[in-house]
Amino acid sequence: MELRKLALSVTATAALALSASAAQAASHACEELHLGAAISLTGKYATNGIHAQNGYDYAIKKIDEAGGVKVDGKCYNFKVTYYDDESKGDRGATLAERLINQDGVQYMLGPYSSGLTKAIAPVTEKYGIPMVEAEGASRSLFNKGYKYLFAVLSTSEQYLASAITLAAEQATKNGGSPSDVKVAIAVENDPFSLDIRAGVLEDAKKLGMKVVIDEKLPRDLSDMTAILTKVKLVKPDVLIVSGHSKGAATAVRQIGEQKISVPMVAITHCEAADVTGNFGDFAESILCSTQWAETLTYEDPIFGTAANYETEFKATYPEYAEKKVPYQTAQASAAVYVFKDAFERAGTLDKDAVRDAIAATDLKTFYGDIRFSEAGNNVAKPMVLRQIQGGEYNVVAPSAFASHELVWPRN
């Protein structure tokens, strides 16, 4: 009872403070529109958490410059309250409660990683707070019947499934049939990588391919030689590896060292592990999945083309000048854009109306098309495969957006 009273009074104070600040802002051109986010600024997801935060902030700045968010004739600018979730799920859930109950946040941006999103989604759901997230890809987020959760990115089972399609195309091209293709899978034993495996298995089965190796890597994997030796003996046509950046780094290094000559190798987290920078030639002709690439031909009125996003973002954040802008940043910006679009279509700040507007999103952005399924995941944007060719990441699939031909077989 005491606690509830306290919470009530705190909420009241927060509301008071909010209205005070709103009154203050009224003298400016646009009012503030509060969003909240728990994001990993420390802990193991810190690198990507900061990428996402920069993506949010950059989008807010761009929308501000483009005249803000126009809701029912009034103009607003987004302002985000961030809390550091320390990369921990329980902390994320507590912070979501705090954002909603104490800070009076009515709309949330997502945290980084599927795990954190999984921890926070039940909270936003409980209070009916719409959350647009950009960094949680696990498909288990979208089979819980959540009504207020929306994700702009492709779900994780699509990450490497396109490699299977590509392998089937190659087999047909070389006069064989997809059912002759032998697949080897080595994924980490965590929800994200297991989703990837499920997607690959599903597509391989559909095409009648034979899965010859199907192993789960331990979380603290330091060495893959045992699996790669097996690969050398069994000689599959496609090798699929997913184990976050440690898995990517270990796989690329040891595939090179052991001279594994599989015609097609597809992995995730190439950029995070900087496989081209760290391992040079070893990384040659490996396929890497990505949510987004700056060479894609998408565009929108706020951010311009994908290439434009890349150059302007780098101008704003000089620390990215030396590297490519990660897709984590691009999709975070896209999530903010979804909110802007939904607010404008809803024409009100009522959170349920905004929720319905988000659900009806049909948006073309620099990041790709965005249209949500009943479950809340984006079904309009395909996953992209890039191949490392001469140390460069070149898009080779899906063929509609490909800028380069696939090099096959590798070495």
Add this chain to the structure above:
Amino acid sequence: MDQILFNLGLLAEYPVVNLKIIIDGVMIGALFALAAYGLALVWGVMNVKNLAQGDFVIAGGYVAWWGAQQGMHPLLGVPAAFILMWGLGWVVYKLLITRVIERDLFTSLLATFGLAIMMAQIMNLMFGSDTQSINLGYETLYFADGLIDVPIAKLIGVCMAAGLAAGVITFMKYSRMGQAIRATAQDSRAARVMGIDTEKVYAFTFSLNSAICGAAGAIIVMVWVIQPFYGITYSVRAFVIVTAAGLGNLPGVITAGLGIGAAEQYGSHIFGIGYQQAIAVILLLLVLVWRLSQQRKNRQVLK
């Protein structure tokens, strides 16, 4: 079950793979043994169970990695990590370990656990959470139609580990400080009565442990990869090895290290790589059960 039979079939079909598995296992085991050796020292001499063992390893790796970023030759990273981590070990001893050394088991466990969390987080803030590694760019040697591959970088790493271990063993056996350390390990009160400055011995032992870990980390970053939060892997392995080998049994620690490395490789080949760590822990269980039964038989006094 089919999978296991299939894997065993592969071993029978290509017998040379057995050799490869053992070679790989020994190479990994050598580095586990190094970290475990340091732990055995600290455990035996000071009765401190250092849960931050793996984080010292990773910290050493970052010293070498950072040096390489600054243009230092990667192989120089090993002595550099040894020296810098020696200094860090000494600071940690003076700030923290000296306060928990006479306390009970849980105080030292808690203190070093806290230290482990802090070290991981500090490294995360300093270097970011991306995985890092150094590519020496050396050739790989191939034998038996390419089925056996020995990267020269790995070979150099294992040789350095062996050299370091031999150096430390010689030091412990023949130097005055080594004698003092062993005396303190046997009975610290008696050692103090005999005029040994045990405080100095403790500080020295802890710094030496930290330096050994650092060197191991510098080798690991050349052969595998490091990340601020992967210290726990090496902590767990070190504990398993020391517990299995027993304290004060340095050749035993090295044998156990190599053995666990090979057993993990075999296990992951036959049962699947997901069971790699399970193999290590099952092995520990078996050793403990066996040792317990031996002790019952011999009715010895516990040391």
